[in-house]
Amino acid sequence: xxxxxxxxxxxxxxxxxxxxxxxxxxxxxxxxxxxxxxxxxxxxxxxxxxxxxxxxxxxxxxxxxxxxxxxxxxxxxxxxxxxxxxxxxxxxxxxxxxxxxxxxxxxxxxxxxxxxxxxxxxxxxxxxxxxxxxxxxxxxxxxxxxxxxxxxxxxxxxxxxxxxxxxxxxxxxxxxxxxxxxxxxxxxxxxxxxxxxxxxxxxxxxxxxxxxxxxxxxxxxxxxxxxxxxxxxxxxxxxxxxxxxxxxxxxxxxxxxxxxxxxxxxxxxxxxxxxxxxxxxxxxxxxxxxxxxxxxxxxxxxxxxxxxxxxxxxxxxxxxxxxxxxxxxxxxxxxxxxxxxxxxxxxxxxxxxxxxxxxxxxxxxxxxxxxxxxxxxxxxxxxxxxxxxxxxxxxxxxxxxxxxxxxxxxxxxxxxxxxxxxxxxx
Ligand SMILES: [Zn+2]
Numbered sequence: 001x002x003x004x005x006x007x008x009x010x011x012x013x014x015x016x017x018x019x020x021x022x023x024x025x026x027x028x029x030x031x032x033x034x035x036x037x038x039x040x041x042x043x044x045x046x047x048x049x050x051x052x053x054x055x056x057x058x059x060x061x062x063x064x065x066x067x068x069x070x071x072x073x074x075x076x077x078x079x080x081x082x083x084x085x086x087x088x089x090x091x092x093x094x095x096x097x098x099x100x101x102x103x104x105x106x107x108x109x110x111x112x113x114x115x116x117x118x119x120x121x122x123x124x125x126x127x128x129x130x131x132x133x134x135x136x137x138x139x140x141x142x143x144x145x146x147x148x149x150x151x152x153x154x155x156x157x158x159x160x161x162x163x164x165x166x167x168x169x170x171x172x173x174x175x176x177x178x179x180x181x182x183x184x185x186x187x188x189x190x191x192x193x194x195x196x197x198x199x200x201x202x203x204x205x206x207x208x209x210x211x212x213x214x215x216x217x218x219x220x221x222x223x224x225x226x227x228x229x230x231x232x233x234x235x236x237x238x239x240x241x242x243x244x245x246x247x248x249x250x251x252x253x254x255x256x257x258x259x260x261x262x263x264x265x266x267x268x269x270x271x272x273x274x275x276x277x278x279x280x281x282x283x284x285x286x287x288x289x290x291x292x293x294x295x296x297x298x299x300x301x302x303x304x305x306x307x308x309x310x311x312x313x314x315x316x317x318x319x320x321x322x323x324x325x326x327x328x329x330x331x332x333x334x335x336x337x338x339x340x341x342x343x344x345x346x347x348x349x350x351x352x353x354x355x356x357x358x359x360x361x362x363x364x365x366x367x368x369x370x371x372x373x374x375x376x377x378x379x380x381x382x383x384x385x386x387x388x389x390x391x392x393x394x395x396x397x398x399x400x401x402x403x404x405x406x407x408x409x410x411x412x413x414x415x416x417x418x419x420x421x422x423x424x425x426x
Contacts, residue, residue, distance in 0.1 A: 043401025106403020213396030
């Protein structure tokens with residue numbers, strides 16, 4: 001493989017793999033997976049390590065009985081479907097995504113990358129082609145993070161096994177320990193073998209729905225993903241003084257709610273004033289401590305989720321948040337704590353180029369695009385050359401029962417994934 005492109009013969013073979021993708025089989029499998037946790041309104045309820053998610057894993061494993069693949073698992077609850085290569089000692093080329101959903105989610109978030117990867121393996125069988133590198137389909141555990149926090153536990157522990165012990169003590173809303181839920185899943189899902197966390201991977205590519213409106217608006221069928229934007233999470237604590245609502249004059253109050261609301265307005269205005277359409281600033285939690293209708297609040301905590309593809313912009317806006325809170329909370333006090341930061345993740349130029357070449361050869365309209373959301377690929381990028389491929393989301397809707405993608409777009413994405421994986425693993 002070179003940075004200038006794939007050879008003509010190889011491209012012909014990659015085209016043959018793409019042509020071997022079977023749209024009927026793929027769509028049947030994709031729709032069948034959606035029945036696990038499927039709702040009448042088209043949505044899916046399949047949170048991580050629930051009974052229904054475990055049954056979906058069992059169903060997936062039953063789909064490939066009779067093929068020469070092996071199922072493997074690791075200590076984080078990730079599942080791997082391995083299709084051996086000619087050189088068994090080489091680290092695998094991987095594809096995959098996640099099968100868990102939000103409490104009420106759509107049928108394609110995560111599920112698309114899983115079934116697309118499975119169809120690529122079946123298409124390779126149909127084309128009678130083997131590969132030099134082993135190919136593995138990864139089903140990353142607990143990507144959504146809605147039942148057990150944080151999200152992307154499986155891929156995060158895969159990339160850095162030292163994170164797993166802390167994940168094990170995560171508890172869901174019913175008091176169930178992650179480690180107990182994991183054990184129940186292992187008891188129900190029998191695999192051929194165990195593989196260690198943190199093992200080498202040759203390359204990773206993940207197919208996913210865009211979950212945003214960019215591709216549809218541009219009329220593109222495919223998005224060649226260049227990277228994932230950086231994110232920082234902040235908690236802002238505003239401290240005033242509680243006081244009687246009936247007796248305390250307005251001009252002597254230290255009202256934490258008013259101060260917090262003022263700070264939020266200034267932060268939002270500062271974000272708008274930058275005029276940068278890639279900047280995202282969200283305050284999704286606003287908590288009054290000891291709330292009471294007839295008491296001036298003394299403490300308010302609100303959060304800020306800040307995202308941008310460039311670290312320098314994140315630095316500059318973080319400084320602005322700190323300056324606004326530092327100077328603008330009077331007569332209350334304001335304090336900013338950063339509780340999470342993840343730098344932007346640029347994908348590997350070679351993998352991006354291969355996705356772009358396969359998209360170009362597919363004859364579909366495509367464009368380069370950045371990812372606004374996290375994906376398992378973000379953690380894999382810490383370990384190996386990584387890339388992603390997006391297909392459009394109708395009206396940009398995701399994490400919603402109405403989440404959908406045109407069938408022809410889903411199939412086009414599977415074909416490009418097939419060609420790209422073959423180019424990587426040949
Ligand atoms: Zn997802």
